[in-house]
Amino acid sequence: MNHLDPVPSDVPERGMSEGRVLADLLRTCARGGDAAFADLYDRTSARVYGLVLRVVRDPAQAEEVTQECFLEIWRTSSRFELARGSALAWMMTIAHRRAVDRVRAAESARQRETVYEERNRPVNHDSTAEVVQASFEARRVRSALAGLTPIQRQAVELAYLGGCTHTEVAVLLDLPLGTAKTRIRDGLIRLRDVLGVGGAR
Template sequence: MAGTRYGEEPQPPFASDSTSVEALLVKVANGDKNAFTGVYEALARPVMGLACRILQDPAQAEEVTQDVMVEVWRTAGRYRPDRGTAKAWVLTMTHRRAVDRVRHVQSAAQRERRVGALIAGREHDEVAEAVESADERKRTHRCLDDLAHLYRVPLLLAYYHGMTYLEVAQSMSAPAGTVKSRMRTGLRLLRDCLEARS
């Protein structure tokens, strides 16, 4: 890089103290993609930190961070410097989205409880097909209860409520690939638990 001596760290394009996040946000509102890079570099970490504190789940916090930064790009023109700093504006946005995600997860937990009532006596997939006796059903219930929420919910929705991967992903506001991965892990943990309790 021109102007960078050997062994020196290259400076980010918006490291200058004279270029505030507020000034960059005004440029973003005018469609300046380079200015958005500066906004992202300045605010993505605090956004992720706040989302993590609210959600207690790094994967969901990362999704919220990406959603917020996309919203910043799309709505930069709505920022009003007289009402507060750019950071405060973006963190308010983050708080709103993270709280919405928490409410969605709580709603999913309520659906999970309703779906749990459908488990007994229904046969689905290889795990459920192995459940034949009342004792085995009880073991399955216990093992499902022991699974972490992020593994239990997709299994209940897909295998006992008949939802497709896509429907589960939409109901949990998670990418389909993430849901498939969680379901594979959940099935493995469920099998391990059933074997340990047999």
Template sequence: MVIDGLDVSDDGTGPVDHIALLLVAAAGGDQQSFARLYDAMSSRVFGLILRVLVDRSQSEEVLQEVFLEVWQSAGRFAPNRGQGRSWILTIAHRRAVDRVRASQASTERDRRAGARELAAVSEGVAEGVELRMEARRVTDALKLLPQPQREAVVLSYYGGYSQSEIAAMVGAPLGTVKSRMRDGLSRLRDQLGVTA
């Protein structure tokens, strides 16, 4: 028998490439030949893929992809350029390596994304701790102020009251409240080591 200019008949001079015959027939749309090709090659192709990927479920997926590609591209197989078995195994190896590379790239992307998230969380935690420590320092410094100064500062900064409202609330003249706030803030700056 001659296929694409290549004599593949069994004339006693060499083995017949049955896989090549099945590929050529499958290229012509012969589904039975493709089924026989699958039966003849699937276990060997799966073994190759499994050796590359190690993961059985991914290997099964790649096996399907390989035979889909074989069905779709069987017309590109040239029997005079190599054996059918080698052509199919080359496709399988290429697909398996592509899957490994894609998996590694995905893992690397996930690792980088995880590192960014961890850095953001760590930064947020560090910022939160720093704010709590600073708030604690301010609270401790406020406790050291004389009561009238502490009251004026707390009502202004934590209560949101204006100096006039504070004066009315504590029953002190506006000038006195202004002095208490100015003196209280000055002492706070000194205790916290803040320069004006």
């Protein structure tokens, strides 16, 4: 492109915040912008991979899941709504869900490999009760999370399910560090009240 050519409309302007740039790139992806998607990938793939690796703990699987994440991001980019959270937070939510799904799938595969042994093992009623109780608690936590605001839920999930530090949560949600800490604490207080447990961390 020579100096007389017009600048393409899908190229983010200089001086824009990263959050605005990523949001604009996602909107362009929704209209089929291949160049915008390549730019989006270059800007965010390292962070997406880092979160996925933290969950799946295996570099090879993390690479596979990261590619799956970006395929989903490309296919569903039209569903992104800036009013519900930052572009990066939306992408990281997809990444975290995909990573958790991979871990669950691997666990299911391991369980299938040992199903014969499990079926022939004497039933430990105490252990069965613990499993039922844990499943019940997990449902309560999911229900409580659904009652948080989108920002609170994203902050809590990144901090306590994704293993991110407060600083990382602030960067991912495009928030000041103090605001991110407040969102996490508010979310934990609300979870504590719904679940009826001890004080927030």
